[in-house]
Each structure stands twice: as structure tokens, then as C-alpha cells.
Amino acid sequence: MEIVKGNEAxxxxxxxxxxDVVAAYPITPSTDFPEKMSExxxxxxxxTTEFVPVESEHSAMSACIxxxxxGARVCTATSSxxxxxxxxxxxxxxxxxxxxxxxxxxxxxxxxxxxxxxxQDSIAARDAGWIxxxxxxxxxxxxxxIMAFKIAEDVLLPAMVCLDAFYxxxxxxxxxxxxxxxxxxxxxxxxxxxxxxxxxxxxxxxSFGVPEVYQExxxxxxxxxxxxxxxxxxxxxxxKEKFGREYNKIEKFMTEDxxxxxxTMGSLSGTVKEVVEEMRKEGKKVGAIKITVFRxxxxxxxxxxxxxxxxxxxxxxxxxPGYGGAVFADLSGVLANKNHPLLLDFxxxxxxxxxxxxxxxxxxxxxxxxLEGDYERVNWIGVKEELL
Amino acid sequence: MKELFAPGHRACAGxxxxxxxxxxxxxxxENVICTNATGCLxxxxxxxxxxxxxxxxxHVAFENSAAVASGIDAAYNSFIKKGLLKEKPYIIAFGGDGxxxxxxxxxxxxxxxxxxxxxxxxxxxxxxxxxxxxxxxSTPIGAxxxxxxxxxxxxxxxxxxxxxxxxxxxxDIPYVATACIAFPADLKKKVKKALExxxxxxxxxxxxxxxxxxxxxxxxxIARLAVETGVxxxxxxxxDAPLIPKITKKRKEGKMVEEYLQLQGRxxxxxxxxxxxxxxxxxxxxVDEKWKWLEGLNEMAR
Numbered sequence: 001m002e003i004v005k006g007n008e009a010x011x012x013x014x015x016x017x018x019x020d021v022v023a024a025y026p027i028t029p030s031t032d033f034p035e036k037m038s039e040x041x042x043x044x045x046x047x048t049t050e051f052v053p054v055e056s057e058h059s060a061m062s063a064c065i066x067x068x069x070x071g072a073r074v075c076t077a078t079s080s081x082x083x084x085x086x087x088x089x090x091x092x093x094x095x096x097x098x099x100x101x102x103x104x105x106x107x108x109x110x111x112x113x114x115x116x117x118x119x120q121d122s123i124a125a126r127d128a129g130w131i132x133x134x135x136x137x138x139x140x141x142x143x144x145x146i147m148a149f150k151i152a153e154d155v156l157l158p159a160m161v162c163l164d165a166f167y168x169x170x171x172x173x174x175x176x177x178x179x180x181x182x183x184x185x186x187x188x189x190x191x192x193x194x195x196x197x198x199x200x201x202x203x204x205x206x207s208f209g210v211p212e213v214y215q216e217x218x219x220x221x222x223x224x225x226x227x228x229x230x231x232x233x234x235x236x237x238x239x240k241e242k243f244g245r246e247y248n249k250i251e252k253f254m255t256e257d258x259x260x261x262x263x264t265m266g267s268l269s270g271t272v273k274e275v276v277e278e279m280r281k282e283g284k285k286v287g288a289i290k291i292t293v294f295r296x297x298x299x300x301x302x303x304x305x306x307x308x309x310x311x312x313x314x315x316x317x318x319x320x321p322g323y324g325g326a327v328f329a330d331l332s333g334v335l336a337n338k339n340h341p342l343l344l345d346f347x348x349x350x351x352x353x354x355x356x357x358x359x360x361x362x363x364x365x366x367x368x369x370x371l372e373g374d375y376e377r378v379n380w381i382g383v384k385e386e387l388l
Numbered sequence: 389m390k391e392l393f394a395p396g397h398r399a400c401a402g403x404x405x406x407x408x409x410x411x412x413x414x415x416x417x418e419n420v421i422c423t424n425a426t427g428c429l430x431x432x433x434x435x436x437x438x439x440x441x442x443x444x445x446x447h448v449a450f451e452n453s454a455a456v457a458s459g460i461d462a463a464y465n466s467f468i469k470k471g472l473l474k475e476k477p478y479i480i481a482f483g484g485d486g487x488x489x490x491x492x493x494x495x496x497x498x499x500x501x502x503x504x505x506x507x508x509x510x511x512x513x514x515x516x517x518x519x520x521x522x523x524x525x526s527t528p529i530g531a532x533x534x535x536x537x538x539x540x541x542x543x544x545x546x547x548x549x550x551x552x553x554x555x556x557x558x559x560d561i562p563y564v565a566t567a568c569i570a571f572p573a574d575l576k577k578k579v580k581k582a583l584e585x586x587x588x589x590x591x592x593x594x595x596x597x598x599x600x601x602x603x604x605x606x607x608x609x610i611a612r613l614a615v616e617t618g619v620x621x622x623x624x625x626x627x628d629a630p631l632i633p634k635i636t637k638k639r640k641e642g643k644m645v646e647e648y649l650q651l652q653g654r655x656x657x658x659x660x661x662x663x664x665x666x667x668x669x670x671x672x673x674x675v676d677e678k679w680k681w682l683e684g685l686n687e688m689a690r
Contacts, residue, residue: 020462020463020466020467020470021459021462021463021466023458023459023462047469048466048469048470049466050462050463050465050466050469052458052459052462052502053502054455054458054498054502055494055495055497055498055501056494056495056498058451058452058455058495059452059455059458059494059495059498062448062449062452062455062456062458062459062495063455063456063458063459063462064459065448065456065459066423066446066448066455066456066457066458066459066460066461066462066463067459067460067462067463068459068463069446069456069459069460070421070459070460070463070464071463072459072462072463072466072467074459074463088449089448089449089452092448092449096448196444197421197444197446197460197463198421198444198477199418199419199420199421199443199444199477201444202441202442202443202444202445203444203445204434204439204441204444204445204446205445205446205447206434206446206447206448207434207435207436207437207439207447208430208431208434208435208436209436210435210436213436213437
């Protein structure tokens with residue numbers, strides 16, 4: 001066990017994957033990642049890795065694509081505005097089927113400029129064709145980084161591993177660091193057969209997709225995501241076998257017989273679980289579900305997990321103004337044409353606003369009241385009326 | 389000799405950009421990897437499942453040809469460290485003037501500054517041709533484009549062309565040169581030097597008959613006139629004399645810019661309905677002043 005910051009845990013995970021190229025640009029709060037990676041290169045811990053200190057996140061993702069298209073294992077890191085700046089290129093990475101791994105420190109978007117946590121940045125990249133996984137803590141981010149390479153390289157899709165800004169990125173926690181030999185046997189070297197930039201075998205990549213072929217390429221991306229859903233289960237179970245830690249696309253906590261279920265992603269899950277535990281002691285039938293894999297959306301798992309509940313509160317740190325939260329939208333979408341519990345959306349924790357144990361209790365009370373027929377679909381938690 | 393850039397692509401007849409690419413690849417040979425910014429060149433040469441490229445080629449987006457090339461360079465550095473191979477192939481990043489002067493300038497600057505083993509080739513047809521002839525910071529004074537139309541209050545483009553080769557040279561890189569498709573021997577010589585002295589930048593003058601409203605068969609003639617009249621000076625900047633553009637071809641005594649302008653529909657409004665001697669003289673004066681500056685620097689360097 002070592003005590004490390006969340007960002008460093010992510011960097012250690014990436015280091016153990018021995019990337020050929022890391023191209024990254026500093027941005028709060030993920031900056032430790034490029035610092036650590038360049039340190040590993042400088043001190044010889046990553047003797048064959050090239051660190052490219054690019055001049056923007058846009059160029060970071062572009063350089064990652066160039067390197068991945070050459071056949072290299074590559075990764076990068078960013079956050080918030082940086083993820084938005086590379087937004088255009090995120091779609092190209094997935095469209096070109098390049099298994100790039102990106103560590104994202106979940107941070108609010110401007111304006112107003114704010115460096116603290118919410119999940120609007122990666123949610124805004126939801127449709128970019130990337131696998132998205134959300135870590136609750138430092139151990140999870142380290143493990144998911146290692147697994148992200150294995151999953152991405154199997155299905156040929158890029159993968160993003162997200163960790164909440166400051167709550168986790170800058171919090172020191174004990175983590176178990178696997179040995180290089182163990183990781184080497186879990187994650188063999190990347191040997192792509194679908195791409196090369198090699199004068200010995202000239203290949204044209206990124207060509208012009210006319211209407212006669214474009215839709216099929218998008219279709220194949222969707223099929224690859226469906227395959228990823230199976231591969232993720234397989235990689236999680238291989239990981240458990242090798243390293244002893246269990247991962248699932250969704251994590252269920254006291255969901256058996258629960259009437260009220262609270263659904264979260266990332267670090268907030270810890271707070272929610274604490275409240276659930278406390279209220280269970282009081283005899284309240286509540287439970288929690290944490291989404292670890294958001295894309296591909298764990299449809300089957302969530303539908304099964306919530307079917308016996310009366311009400312599901314989706315607690316999320318993002319907002320699509322004019323609609324509500326994205327997780328709510330996705331969940332209600334997969335429940336269409338099925339009998340399902342009452343769904344309530346709770347928007348909270350934006351721009352680093354703390355979500356307290358009391359806030360979670362208030363959410364549970366709102367869920368209770370909703371069962372009496374009194375509810376709003378979208379509920380904001382902790383809005384200060386005096387500032388409006 | 390093996391043709392590395394196949395005929396049958398969809399570029400317009402008389403396209404200067406594709407002539408430039410043929411000449412560049414001719415000089416580079418087969419051991420090369422190319423990146424390409426979004427633009428006419430990319431669109432016309434790679435409609436899936438066809439490709440005109442006989443060498444490894446990749447297109448990612450408009451503004452990042454240089455950044456993509458940086459990644460390829462880094463990947464090869466890693467492969468060499470791993471002992472997978474001994475030497476890197478040449479890496480050439482292609483971009484049009486829009487992808488270089490404007491939207492790709494930052495990525496270009498980063499690639500040059502970081503010292504990647506990349507030759508960046510800008511083929512310059514002086515406007516956004518792929519989107520339908522819009523002005524760019526490469527568009528010269530007086531040229532009509534769809535966003536710099538001449539009119540009662542407009543002479544066409546009102547600003548001077550951005551000195552992109554000098555901007556590249558200001559990065560203190562080993563080799564920068566200008567070249568023109570009408571002078572293939574000079575162009576190829578410069579490509580070879582540029583490939584051996586990376587990071588390097590080559591600015592190639594490449595007329596566009598569609599955008600310039602010129603006859604397809606006049607492309608090379610117009611390109612030659614651009615050099616002979618002094619509108620597009622050919623020079624190179626090496627580490628022997630940083631920031632000094634060493635003239636590699638003198639302009640022709642007595643060749644006036646008017647001869648170059650009048651062949652092109654994009655300057656038609658300077659001749660009809662009324663001849664705009666004021667604008668033509670202004671263009672001539674700027675060309676003369678640029679040559680005075682160039683010759684002064686060359687004199688000084690000697």
C-alpha cells in the first residue's frame with residue numbers, strides 16, 4: 001500500500017501500462033498527470049516512452065491520434081475546458097477506431113470559470129464514441145486506467161477514465177499498486193493490425209467518407225460499443241482473478257428489497273452509501289447504485305437492479321439546460337416501453353458545491369414524498385435563493 | 389521512377405496543389421509518411437475506398453496536420469528506443485494556406501518549436517478554395533474572393549499577405565524555404581534539404597484555376613510569372629544565416645506585376661470596367677519594397 005493523490009494513482013496506472021507516447025497539456029486539476037508522466041520518462045521509469053509537451057489539448061489529442069495510427073499505445077489527460085478544446089478530435093479518435101486512453105479530472109465548465117468538481121465536461125463528451133468509466137476513489141482510478149487499455153485495445157475504441165476534481169484528484173488515499181510483472185501479464189504489448197503508418201505497407205487513414213459508406217462506419221462503432229459491454233465484463237473478471245479487486249459496470253449497495261434507490265457516478269457514491277447505511281440502521285429500505293461504466297450504457301444491469309424499487313433518485317452533477325440531467329435522460333430512455341419505478345432527477349454539486357449527508361437525506365425525503373404523488377421531475381439541491 | 393501520387397484523383401484540371409504534391413513526393417521518395425490537413429487536397433485524393441497516395445497517409449482534421457505529424461514522430465522515437473527499428477522514415481505534414489496561415493498556425497508553431505523531425509509543406513493558393521474561395525490571411529491585396537468581394541467600397545482583399553515563411557523562420561528552425569511549382573528543380577532541391585534538416589518549413593506557391601478564375605492550362609505560366617514579377621520571391625533560410633532569406637531566384641528586370649494580375653479573373657475588377665492604376669501601383673510598390681528589403685538583407689549577409 002502507498003498513500004497517493006488521485007492524479008498520481010491515475011498516472012501510476014498509466015505508467016504500468018507502459019505507453020509508447022504520452023501527449024498532454026497542463027490544466028487544473030489534472031496537471032499532476034503530465035507532470036508525473038514526464039517525471040517517469042526523465043528518471044528512466046518509462047525508458048521507451050516519448051512525452052510530447054504539446055501546446056494545447058487540441059494538439060494533445062491530435063498527436064495521440066498520429067501516434068496511435070502509427071501503432072503506438074498512447075494516453076493523455078485533461079479536464080474541463082481542455083476536454084472541450086479537444087472535443088472535435090475526440091470524435092475523430094473513435095471514428096478512426098484508435099484505442100487511446102484519456103484520464104479526465106471531472107471539473108465544471110466555464111462560464112463562470114470554475115476549477116472545482118462537477119461532471120459536465122465528460123457528460124458533454126458522452127456522444128463522442130468513447131468508452132466512459134467513472135472512478136469513485138484513487139484505487140479505482142488506478143485499476144480502471146490499467147483496464148481501460150485492455151478494453152480499448154480489444155474493441156478498438158478510445159476509453160476515458162474519469163475522477164472527480166479535488167474530492168479525489170487531490171485527496172491522498174492508500175492504494176495497492178500492482179507489480180509491473182503482474183500488469184505485464186494482464187496487459188500484453190499492443191500490436192494493432194488495423195492501422196500502420198509504415199512506408200513498407202502504405203495505408204491511407206482518415207479518408208473522405210461519402211454518403212455511400214459513412215453510415216456503416218457509425219453503425220460499426222455502435223456494434224463495437226455493444227461488444228465492449230461484453231469485453232468489459234470479461235476484463236473485470238480477469239482483473240479480479242489476477243488482482244483480487246472486483247469491478248462491475250454498476251455497483252449495487254444494499255439494493256436488495258430497497259424501495260428507494262439512489263443512483264450516482266463518481267466520488268459522491270461514498271457520501272450516498274454512508275447515508276444509506278445509516279438509514280438502513282433506522283429500518284428505512286434504501287439502497288444505492290453507482291455507475292462505473294457510463295458508456296457503453298449498462299442497460300441490462302441497471303434495468304435489472306431497479307425493477308423492484310418504488311422510486312429511483314438519480315443524483316447527478318451535470319445539467320442539460322432546458323431538459324435536466326443526462327443520466328436521468330439515458331436511464332429513462334432504456335426504461336421506455338417497460339414498467340418501471342418512479343424516476344426523479346436531482347441536480348447537485350455543480351462547480352464544486354459540496355453535497356452533504358443532509359443533502360442526501362433531503363433527496364431521500366423528496367423520494368418518499370414523491371410516493372405520495374407529490375413530485376417534480378427535475379429537482380435542484382442546495383440552490384441559494386438569496387443569490388438568484 | 390515509381391509514381392507515388394496516382395493520377396485519377398478528383399482535383400480540378402490544372403490544380404497547383406496536386407502538382408506541388410507530385411514534385412514533393414518525387415523528391416522525397418518512398419520512405420515517407422504524410423499527414424494532410426482537411427482541404428481540397430485531402431477531399432479530392434481520398435474519397436473512400438480510393439486513394440491517390442502510394443505512401444502512408446493520414447488525415448485527421450483541418451487545424452492539426454502538424455500536431456498529428458508530431459505524434460507520428462513521437463511514436464517512431466519510441467519504436468527506435470524499443471529497438472524495433474533503427475531509423476525514422478521522413479515525415480511530411482501537408483496543409484493548405486487556410487490550414488497553415490490561419491487555423492493551423494498554433495499547431496504548426498508547436499511542432500516547429502518542439503523540434504520534431506517533420507517537414508511541413510504549405511501549398512498556398514491564397515484563399516479557402518475547398519469551401520468556395522473565401523479570403524484567408526494568405527490572400528493578397530486586391531484579390532477578389534467570396535468574402536472579399538470588390539464593390540463600391542472595396543478593392544477586393546484589403547490586407548497584405550501574412551509572411552508565413554518568415555513566421556516559421558522566427559522559430560529558429562534549421563531550414564525554411566519558399567518554392568513554386570513552375571520551378572520543379574528548385575523545389576525538389578529544397579525538399580531534399582528540408583527533409584535532412586528538420587523541423588523545416590516549405591511554402592509552395594500553387595495557383596488554383598477555379599479560385600483564381602484562370603485557364604487550367606495557364607497554371608504553370610501564372611506561377612512562373614508570380615516569381616518573375618517578384619510577387620512571390622523564392623528564397624531559403626538556413627541555420628548558417630538565421631532569419632536571412634537568401635534569394636534563390638532573382639525576379640526578372642522589367643517584369644511588372646500588371647502582367648501577372650491581368651491574367652487572373654480574381655483581379656479583373658482592377659482592369660474593368662475602369663482600370664484601377666492606383667491599386668495596381670500600390671501592389672507594384674509593395675512588391676518593389678519587399679525586394680528592396682530582401683536584397684538589402686542578402687547584401688548584408690554577404
